[in-house]
Amino acid sequence: MISKYKNKLNSQKIMYAVCLAALPGCLTTIWFFGYGVIINLFSAILFAMLFEALILRVRNKSITATLKDGSAAVTGVLLGLSLPPLIPVWMVCVACFFAIVFAKQLYGGVGQNLFNPAMVGYVILLISFPLAMSTWPAPRGLVESPMEFVALLGIKLSMVNMPDGFTMATPLDIVRHRQGLTINEVWQTANGFGSVSGKGWEWINFAYLAGGSFLVFLGICRWQVIAAMLATLGVLAAAFYDGGSSLSTGSPMMHWFGGATMLCAFFIMTDPVTAPDTTRGLIIFGVGTGMLIFIIRVWGAYPEGVAFAILLMNMTTPLLNRLTQPEAANPKDQANL
């Protein structure tokens, strides 16, 4: 796996390109969910780099060379974008600690980790603090006045409790617990639905799609894995759509443009370290991720399953790499088998 990082400058450039491509989605998220996202982003990047520097010092490795490649910063960016905007800063710190120290450096550092560090940090917060992790503010346009910055700062530093009227269930959550309503009825009665999925969420997903397409265009991420995941998710959603009845699991468009689908497809699944190397492996990886996202969203205990789906598929990566290796390309491995 280290071979992907043989060129340090190259990997550094890739990391910058990823950050640049995430910018549209980033700005859209900030527009809809407020300053909390900015605080999350900056604190996550800061803590991620801090923990990276600390553990590199403990391991007696060069700090500057590793920090410069930007992988810790990208982990911070992904965490900052996926965490709910109102969670306290100390929780961001906990997520960064587990992401960098446990998921990345204890497995050997850059290029050696089995699991996507950002997703490990996210999942550890999700199972440890379910309440804080499921509290999302209502997107712009649904509350009378946006939260004041000072009040927000109080919440982020956990000095004041969450005021009422600023938070609401996420659209995926509402659709899941709609108690026998048809899809159309939910769209009409519940607040917060736009043209295809949640208000705000559809634009955020669209922005990730646009920014991510730039990465595909540059050839930085492979389109096969993205296409396989989105196709699987779409096919499953279409199969269980049921014409929008009271048992419907939501339209394909809702699944594509709801929750963290596009962020996952273009920025998390495409991590070169934790996804397979071969094209066939990538397609299997994408199909599996799409299936797991749909299964967890519809039948699992959590309304959003992206992080769990990624971690579960990360476990299959070494096996997929082995099974899908072209036979002639790697005679030594074949002999060992």
Added chain:
Amino acid sequence: MTSKQIIQDGLWSNNPALVQLLGLCPLLAVSNTVATSLGLGLATVMVLGASNCLVALIRNQVDEATRLPLFILIIAGFVTCVDLAMQAWSFELHQRISLFIALIVTNCTLLGRAESFASKNPVIYSLLDGLMMGTGFLLVLLAMGFCRELLGHGTLFSQMDLLFGDTAKNWTIQFTTDGQGFLLAVLPPGAFMLMGLFLALKNIVDERLLVSARARDIQRVRIDLRTP
């Protein structure tokens, strides 16, 4: 084999949980709180001490072919005694950890000590070995229970009354106001992570001890060389 060495082996250098990595199933499953850790730990100490003692007593009468079934029978007998005693004296705690009390029989530490130590050594040493191995296990259980209860529930010594009666009801130390903690610590993955951290910590301490011991040896050699 001196008694000092037996004590050191059981508590540190051959600790059943940290070095032999035996009995991990109850160790990880029961160490949610200090009270349950202490309950299971004490039960293990008692069974281990008693079974080692009895195995050492009959060690010369047992023939090679039947020794293992016999040891297991002895261990199972003592586990049943402890199980019944717990039902009689601390029924509520027993309800919580009854499965793992019964599973002490399958804790490899017990059969391991009977086979590798008690069947070859006199009664007094075997008793000491059993008690020390048990205490080593108990201490790791307690440390895990301490960390996991503190992180996961934000309390310490809660429900100690299950073990010590009504006087222990106000021993609970509450650290958080809302009773919400870092849930990962009480879940199985948190137990595994904590266990890994304990192993790492022990290795670090051992390494430091080794380095300082070497430095001391060198010092001693120098002094020896100087004095004629």
